[in-house]
Amino acid sequence: MQGTFGSLKDKLKGNNEFFFTGIGGQGVVTGSNLFLEGLSDSNWHITGVYSPGAERRGKPISCFVGLYNNLKKTKSYEMLLEKDVLVVFDPASVGKEQLLNGLKEDGIILFNTPKRPEELIEANGKLEYFNVATVDASGIFSAVFTEAFGRAPTFEEIRPNVPVIAALFNITGLASLETFIKVVTNKWQGRIGDINKQAAIAAYNKALVRGSSKKGMDTAIAEMERTPVDELNEIALCFPTEGIGGPTGLWALIQPKIKEELCNNCGTCFIYCPDNCIIWTKGKEGVPKIDLQYCKGCGICAEECKESAISMVEVKR
8 A cells, every 4th residue: 555644653652663774875874863853852762773883885784763652661772683663775685584583573664675565575475474665765866866967876876865764754654744854954955955855755655555464473484583693694784804904803902801700691792893793693592702803902892891791801912
C-alpha cells in the first residue's frame, strides 16, 4: 500500500529503538541527526549514539536512536544490536540477511531501493515477519538534482538521507511533513536547500509499506538469529588490513589488556573501538579478543569500559 501518514504508527508504542545503517558519504549520521531534530518538540526521552571510527567515504556507518516514554527505561549504547526499526540507507545492502539480526518480530524495516516491498519479500521470505517499507531515496534525490543542475549527480553527490528520513516520518507518523521541511530548510539554504526540500516532499509521498504477515519468528528464523557477529560485521563494520606502512599495531607504544576476572562481556569495547580491532560475539562465553596486529593503542576501549576491565600496558618488542 502507499505509505499514508502514520500507517505504522500503532507499531510504535512504549519504548522504540531505531538502527540506521549505510556507508560513509550517504549521510547516515546527518540523517539520524535530522531524525532527532524532527522529534525536538515531542515528549520522548531520547538516546542517540553513532558508531565511531575512521571517517572516510565507503566505510560502513551505523547510528542508534532510542525513543522512550519513561526516563527510567532509557537504554545506553550497550543495546545497539537490538532494534524495533531498521533504516537501510545503502541500496547495495538490500537483500543481505545479516541486516535482520536483532530486529524484533513485527519490527519495521525501511529500505532505500526502487523495488516494492512485495518484491523484497518474494526474494526473501523471512521479511514476512516484519513490516517492510521502501522508498527510492537515491533515485528521488538524483531526479531533483538533475532538474536543478541540468545534469545527473555523480555517485559521490547522491545524498539519500533527507528523502529516507522523510519517508520514515511518513510511515511512522512521528512527525509531519511540515515539521520535517522546517528542519531541512533550517539546515540548508539556497539551491541545495531547495533540492533537499523537494526530495523530502517527493519521498514522503512515495513511501510504500507492506505489513507483516507471519508470526512465530523465533522458531522459523532461529538459524538467522545465530548469525555470528563476524558475519554481521559484513554490514555493520569494516576491518583493518595491511597498508603500505605495514600493520598499524607496529605504531603502538601501549596496547590494551583485558582482565578476564573483571570483564562482564558487555561488548562496549567492541562498539567503541575506532578501528574494529576487538573481536566479540554477543552472548558467547569468554571475553573479547584484541587484534594486536592492528591495534594502535588509542586507549578508547579502556576509557569506555565501565568495569575497569581493560588496562593499557607498554608494548615490549
